[in-house]
Amino acid sequence: MIIGSILKTKGSEVFSVGPEDTILSVARSLTERRIGAALVRDAGGALLGIISERDIVGGMASHGPGTTGLKVEEFMTRDLVTVTPQTHVTHALALITHRRVRHLPVLDGEGRLCGMVSIGDLVKARIDEAEQEAEALKAYVAAAG
Template sequence: MVIAAILKTKGNRVISLGPDQTVLDAARLLAEHRIGAALVRGPGGELLGILSERDIVGGMAAHGPGTTGLQATQFMTRDLVTIRPETLVTEALSLMTTRRVRHLPVLDAGGGLVGMISIGDLVKARIEAAEQEAEELKHYVVSAG
């Protein structure tokens, strides 16, 4: 299965922050949408980074009290790990494991953003594929007997 198949059912809506928004704005946005990360995008829509719950906790631990008023760009991860729609789910899972990330922006061949997937999206896809395969095997065994 490829990432494009996940995006087809999940959709390609991506929650983003502006570079001038605060850590508190980011935390509220993540809580409101019940997500673990949001992309940080410039005024022209360009990707500047990603801000995750892990980034916020790490930033707060490093900077102490008063961090909620700092800009999200101070805590975001700038080195984005991205994938393409044709990336296999197994490849994406491996990339997440080796790079220790839980969210991957999906970019087209021209570098345009087409969606974002989480570890939860990938696990769900793998479980659904395993269940479908088990059902097909069950059907095969019943029809062969």
């Protein structure tokens, strides 16, 4: 299975924030939307990074009290780990494990944003795929027997 298959079901909408947004506003938005990360984009839509719950907690631990008024650009991760719609789910899972991230922006061959997948999306896709394989094997065995 490839990432593009996940996006067909999930959709391509991605929540984004600006680098000048405050940590408090982003934390509230993540909580309201029940998501763990948002892409950081400039006014023109260019991808600058990602801000995750982990970034926020780490920034608060480093900066101490008063961090909620600080800007996203001070906490965000700039070194993005990305995939394409053609990336296999197993490869994406390996990236997430190796790079210790939970979200992967999906970029097309020209670097345009197509969506974003989370570790939950990838695990669900693998489970669905394994269940389909098991059903196919059961049907094969039943037909052969």
